[in-house]
Amino acid sequence: MNKDFLSVYDLTRADFEIIFEKARRLKKMLREGIPYTPLFGKTLGMIFEKSSTRTRISFEVGIYQLGGTALFLSSRDTQLGRGENISDTARVMSRYLDAVVIRTYSQEFVEEFAKFATIPVINGLTDREHPCQILSDLFTIMEKKGGCEGLKVSYIGDGNNVANSWIDAAARIPFQLSLACPEHYEPDAEILARGMKEAIRGITLHRDPLDAVLEADVIYTDVWTSMGQEAEKDERTKAFQAYQINSSLLARARDNAIVMHCLPAHRGEEITDEVIDGPHSVVIDQAENRLHVQKAIMEIVMR
Ligand code: CP
Ligand code: NVA
Numbered sequence: 001m002n003k004d005f006l007s008v009y010d011l012t013r014a015d016f017e018i019i020f021e022k023a024r025r026l027k028k029m030l031r032e033g034i035p036y037t038p039l040f041g042k043t044l045g046m047i048f049e050k051s052s053t054r055t056r057i058s059f060e061v062g063i064y065q066l067g068g069t070a071l072f073l074s075s076r077d078t079q080l081g082r083g084e085n086i087s088d089t090a091r092v093m094s095r096y097l098d099a100v101v102i103r104t105y106s107q108e109f110v111e112e113f114a115k116f117a118t119i120p121v122i123n124g125l126t127d128r129e130h131p132c133q134i135l136s137d138l139f140t141i142m143e144k145k146g147g148c149e150g151l152k153v154s155y156i157g158d159g160n161n162v163a164n165s166w167i168d169a170a171a172r173i174p175f176q177l178s179l180a181c182p183e184h185y186e187p188d189a190e191i192l193a194r195g196m197k198e199a200i201r202g203i204t205l206h207r208d209p210l211d212a213v214l215e216a217d218v219i220y221t222d223v224w225t226s227m228g229q230e231a232e233k234d235e236r237t238k239a240f241q242a243y244q245i246n247s248s249l250l251a252r253a254r255d256n257a258i259v260m261h262c263l264p265a266h267r268g269e270e271i272t273d274e275v276i277d278g279p280h281s282v283v284i285d286q287a288e289n290r291l292h293v294q295k296a297i298m299e300i301v302m303r
Helices: 013-031 054-065 086-096 107-116 131-145 161-170 189-198 230-239 283-302
Strands: 043-048 069-074 099-103 121-123 152-156 176-180 203-206 218-221 258-261
Touching: 013 131, 013 283, 043 054, 043 086, 054 069, 054 099, 054 283, 086 107, 099 107, 099 283, 107 121, 121 131, 121 283, 131 161, 131 218, 131 258, 131 283, 152 161, 161 176, 161 189, 189 203, 258 283
Parallel strands: 043 069, 043 099, 099 121, 152 176, 152 218, 176 203, 218 258
Antiparallel strands: none
């Protein structure tokens, strides 16, 4: 694995296997109460410019469980928020910390930070990608379905950071990806074009969600308005009306399909209460797995 984890696309197939195998072991050890502290004495910096429940808690708890310490650095309280440049910040922080997780707006910010940092940098979400999410979602699918090979994953809704990372994953793992997005809300054009060329089992882009979910093994959705897009909320809510995961959409998928959502959900918008709380939903197990998979990532990049 490279020094940094900024994008799913940067991983090799072998990296996926190593991370999943380690995550499996870490999850089992935690369940059995076996202490495992390979990162004793190490400190993880967490630079967060956006809100977070799952990412923040799972990284913070994860590093403690591995024997290390976390330092939460809200951009409001550091000199970054007052305009200190990325190269100075990255080089200085590299002298104190052993790795850093960044949640911010631009992907370029994390890439530049990683370029100047001598420590590993992990992407904890940008407007463009959410790699830790998709890595742990693949792990959840493997647990629930016994593997990902040959499955059909249908992503319904906004062509956002989560959708982009799904497209990147399809170039590394042999599952079939179908997406349904409204006009003007398609995934990043560059990522989509690359994915269309490189996806192992193919990617299809639909306008109608009913077409996309046909015979799906996994139905996935995310919010219609991501962090930073709040001003577009009304317009987006209108554009996405036909893209709700509800019982009639779910009925088009396979009988044993699982429903996933990275959370937080806007219940009644992109997904109904009935579906997210129903028997097909795995969203809480999915959220738990962020902890195990990110512990595996930290152990690999920080050791
Ligand atoms: N799914 C996810 O990244 O959740 P948070 O925004 O709560 O971290
Ligand atoms: N697409 C969402 C994901 C939140 C975890 C956002 O960026 O707000």
